[in-house]
Amino acid sequence: MKRLLIAGLAALALTSSAWADGDAAAGATVFAQCSACHAVGAGAQNNVGPVLNGVVGRPAGTYPSYRYSSAMRKSGLTWDEATLTQYLKGPDKLVPGSKMIFPGIASDTDLANVIAFLKQQKAE
Ligand code: HEC
Incomplete structure (x- = not known):
């Protein structure tokens, strides 16, 4: 009985970590909402919003040649899973x-998925 319980907990831990990592393919669909303003991939250009290649791990407000708000430039944030989750839930609340x-x-699923998608967009 104890063994079964442990196996069950291990399986639970596995599925929840898979969830936390997000599904990048599903995230590409979520990114459709972002692509009105943001470009990714080879040859991406700044648009209404900055290029998002390499955004995971990047200090906020630092993509070259993009005119950020002073709020973003002064935010002192670095984009990681936690800060992106908060920003994408409500940009004006975090910044x-x-x-x-x-x-x-x-x-939360869409958030995890779109962040997994962003992680795949490496800096040029
Ligand atoms: C209506 C246009 C628009 C949409 C839609 C939009 N964004 Fe943005 N985004 C912007 C603008 C403009 C900025 C610059 C914000 C500033 O300077 O304050 C920005 C900034 C960002 C930043 C910070 C980038 C940096 O270099 O610091 C991230 C990350 C981001 N957006 C992700 C997303 C994601 C992911 C989506 C889709 C879920 C999305 N955005 C949808 C316009 C948009």
């Missing part, structure tokens, strides 16, 4: 005065 006009993603 008051951010010029990203986006209502936010409510679904």
